Amino acid sequence: MPVEWQPVRQSRTHELVLQSIEEQVFAGKLRAGDRLPPERELAPVFGVSRSALREALRVLETIGVLVAQPGRGPDSGARIVRNPDGALGRLLRLHFALGSYGLHDVLEARVALERSSFAAAAEHAVPADLDEAETVVRQMVRPGIAPVEFNELDTQFHVRMASGSGNALTSTLTAAVRESVRPLILRALEDVDDWPATQAHLNGQHAELLRLVRTGQGEEAADLAEAHIRGFHGSLVDDAGVGPDDGNAAV
Incomplete structure (x- = not known):
């Protein structure tokens, strides 16, 4: 019987980042109040560009599960929130x-x-x-x-x-x-x-x-x-x- 090949869904890079972050939330490893590492550290971990990472973070901010505070210092960076x-x-x-x-x-x-x-x-x-x-x-x-x-x-x-x-x-x-x-x-x-x-x-x-x-x-x-x-x-x-x-x- 011949093999039936199925099309593979192509995901944009930022969608893969979103999926990975969602998995961490579902697994309980990311909770409300947790801060994400700085972009310069997080992008290499995902193996993506910083622009792709920023696009994923913007999506999360838009849907109300992330707040991004620009600048430097203890309050800067992206933080997981519960604010839908x-x-x-x-x-x-x-x-x-x-x-x-x-x-x-x-x-x-x-x-x-x-x-x-x-x-x-x-x-x-x-x-x-x-x-x-x-x-x-x-x-x-x-x-x-x-x-x-x-x-x-x-x-x-x-x-x-x-x-x-x-x-x-x-x-x-x-x-x-x-x-x-x-x-x-x-x-x-x-x-x-x-x-x-x-x-x-x-x-x-x-x-x-x-x-x-x-x-x-x-x-x-x-x-x-x-x-x-x-x-x-x-x-x-x-x-x-x-x-x-x-x-x-x-x-």
Whole structure:
């Protein structure tokens, strides 16, 4: 029987470096807080050029598992970190903008995540979490607050409540999904006919969500969270003409 040859996948040099670093992480030999050797030492170990090594390190920095501090001294160099929140949000926002996910997909993901996080926060949130959320709510009710600042505070409120759920992954995913539609929500806030009325309505829901969580009414908080998200975020889906069957349409 003749031998059947299969094509061999060609990897670029920096991809091989990435694979090697990932293997060290998976094996537990590299942990959060560990520093990588200087480039001049690490490149010969991998047998690659310093430019290929830098490309691999830039990829790791982009996805939020590495921070590079230029210069000399004890704090310089590349260090392994656990900080996926911002990086995941940026990646998801780009994929959303490119049409990888449709607005309806994001809506349903938000509903599922935040129903879970508000219900869990009612059971697990500590007073410090709720006090910080209340501080944000108080800032949001200021007369004359502009939509851009309101939008930032709105994001902080939802992420803070997700943090109170006690589930770090839920918190990270909530932050990333909310971040992915932040520019779109801002445009919608800026376009409303009666901004003070919209502000008052949303603030009323935020205050009630916080009250329900404080009093341990998880199921009621989950129901209101869904209504809150579908009320405003859902209107974006309606305006875009995206239905369940168009979930992957670009927006």
